[in-house]
Amino acid sequence: MDTIPARTTEELLRLRKRHVNPTLSVAYREPLKIVRGAGAWLYDESGRGYLDMVNNVCHVGHCHPRVVAAGQQQMARLNTNTRYLHDNLVEYALRLTATLPEPLSVVFFTNSGSEANDLALRLVQAHVRARGAVVVDHAYHGNLSSLIELSPYKFNGKGGQGKPAHVEVAQMPDSYRGPCRDAAAAGTYYAGAVDAAVARLAGRGQRAGVFLCESLLGCGGQIVLPQGYLAASYAAVRAAGGLCLADEVQVGFGRAGDHFWAFQQQGVVPDIVTLGKPIGNGHPMGAVVTTPEIAASFVSGMEYFNTFGGNPVSCAIALAVLEVIAEEGLQQQAAEVGAFLQDGLRSLQQAYEPIGDVRGCGLFIGAEIVTDRASRAPDRTLARAIVEQMKDRQVLLSTDGPDDNVLKIKPPLVFSRDNAAEFLHKLAEVLALLRPA
Template sequence: MLNRPVPQRSPEELIALRRRYLNPTLSLSYQEPLKIVRGEGAYLFDQHGQPYLDMVNNVCHVGHCHPKVVAAGAAQMAMLNTNTRYLHDNLVEYALRLTETLPQSLSVVFMTNSGTEANDLALRIARAYTAANDVIVLDHAYHGNSPSMIDLSPYKFNGRGGRGKPAHVQFVPMPDSYRDANAQDADYAESHAAHIDNAINRIHARGEKPAVFYAEAMLGCGGQTVLPPGYLQQAYARVRAAGGVCLADEVQIGFGRDGEYFWSFQSHGVVPDIVTMGKPIGNGHPVGAVVTTPEIAAAFVTGMEYFNTFSGNPVSCAIAMAVLEVIQEEKLQQNALETGAYLQQGLRQLAQQHSLIGDVRGRGLFLGAELVRDRESKVAATAEAKRIVEILKTQQILLSTDGPLDNVLKIKPPVVFQRSHADQFLQALGDALHRL
């Protein structure tokens, strides 16, 4: 058993072994799954060395296998990796550097191993501070895969295999500036935020109080949907008036992906009480974080220790610091702004030529193109969206779909994505639209 090399199996063999030894809930992408063996920048490579432009991997934020990030992790791993019960410079230095990117009030950091863990821990912190239990979320949202986060994710509990809404969770309609008939009304954001009052009333009817409102400023699973201006300000005010706190889930959209702002919630002119992070924070390494105010953090000091064996370890913190450095050194937030605008303009030009594209939306390098069979009725072109994903795969471009009707092409590549990559994608997408 010792020193046995890993066999290089064919995709067919791997599929058969997965079916035998792994749980079938572990899904694969594409009708003919890819065997990916290497990554570099905005590309993934299969076993034959064929490059695929990665349009959907927001985990490897600063590019697959970025040399500086890899070197930072390898160097620290060769020296020490241990838990936070020992003093180490990396943990406090990362906390300092991370909070420098946030509003001044958000100054206490809890490290975790993932975005799911971050959202799970944040729920405990919010409940400790408010002495309340119930939660308000947006419809179609997804906040993680732990039991507590499945309970907070309509994307899951109202989806296939879901058990429906738990009693302690209230969800409110997701503002949809494309499909809502009143989206152009001057009071659209305010009228939508009024649903928060209804949720609070339902909580009070249970004899409970709201603990926390979870919201992403842009919803990936909701279809790359951008919340309308003013909505979060109105929603936050209502939640806080009822005694709850407000959480910004930046797991998919943080660290400069927005382009104009480092954190997407900043585009709405709000300061949340708690921010959660994951995915891009470690460029694929398992790390996450919760950042909150000193007052809220103090309420979590109840006598019960929060200890997480691997969170905040020296290796994770070294990698996370390298990610922050690369974002700054390579001006990747600015790249997300400029390249994202270029890509969005290209998508809008395609929409002028192809009625299948009903809407183009997003900010920075977090974009969506919603496909419809008819622009008047807005009937979802779900099958066509799936077909385009498969066509683009034959052109060595990786894409995916999402949204309530699964008809939105979701575009969230590593933020090293360049104009040349955008041109490659737009050409291939245009050809696919012609074929359809």
């Protein structure tokens, strides 16, 4: 293959504008040209390193040597589809389901989290014969048409077409800026919004077939669900004959720290779990895990075949990811480094008024930026300024939430205590510059 020319940033932007999807954005006012990654770091064309604190895809670190080698070795030997028998497929299904509670024991393989959520909806409809869906406000579940319809983040945003008739939206369980801020009561209070959404569907003659909820809310603003929320919400949906779907596409595989799966923090067992992003450390792969009973309902005579889903290379890579998480103690590292990060952020919160709230678990953390703590009014402008200033200091952050004012912190699990200390030091510099204590 001929060498690809090394183009300047200006050339790349010009060519993207002419030839690439025009709705695709780039990060930062001055875009970065990233050419290499290693561990928790990304490097630009000049060799400058940037501490990556937003990449929850390269779960065990950019270009982890063991994961890369697993893919290379299998690709050099065989890659084909699942109509042939192969040890990798069965071995990965065994090891994956061993991390999940019973009766979640049947796996369907896909190429992405979006595909996984779309397939999960087909499983729901096959099992309960109801299309009605309850989702949480500002949620995002994937880029397929079926999932844009279930993503308020999209259908209520720019270019969106509004809520479809078969969907009801439950209020986001935000204990910081929402109407209920009592930690002891919040789970029951916000689950009431799910129950009310089920009732609204019933009032239109529709049955709630599914409650689709991330186990930790990403686009909603890095929100940790209040205790008891999923238990009460699941009970309301199941009482109406529906199924409960845990979207772990962004938050699974040990990121939560104390648990391998974020839904386990709530003491519940979903009917279906969907996986993506970290499953292959950046390799395109996803999965749906469900119960034998629900899987049996999908057996209608129509085959589910996915040309690339579960291929030997993808499964080899995914096996390596599980092995690295276990052998390098990355779940425990997520718990310990995440606690250190939250403690450091709360120390900064004492000195700087704009840090209104610090929340999270493991290496899933949000810092909400506000104009003042009394009003808790979002300060999007300051949040974006912090992101840009941190980028100038070679730390990559981003923002999320309905008002785009929450600093989202979701680094690869290899992110270390030293990395965290560097981040906290530089954030203190930026806050002192932008909002002196």
